Amino acid sequence: MEIGVKFNAIRVVDGHCPGHDCEHRGYISEPGLPIVCAYNQVVIEIVGEPNGEIVIG
Numbered sequence: 779m780e781i782g783v784k785f786n787a788i789r790v791v792d793g794h795c796p797g798h799d800c801e802h803r804g805y806i807s808e809p810g811l812p813i814v815c816a817y818n819q820v821v822i823e824i825v826g827e828p829n830g831e832i833v834i835g
């Protein structure tokens with residue numbers, strides 16, 4: 779899948795998945811609202827403070 783990153787924000791550009799819900803989430807930049815793609819079994823979330831670390835896994 780393709781991931782897009784800009785300053786302290788991240789989004790799924792192309793999940794190659796049915797429905798494309800993860801793409802429709804757009805950019806996330808705050809903790810607590812991860813992007814989940816069940817099809818790819820991927821969770822993308824911001825950890826800690828609003829300028830925190832980006833974790834993909």
Ligand SMILES: [Zn+2]
Pocket residue numbers: 793794795798799800801814815816817818
């Ligand atoms: Zn997806």
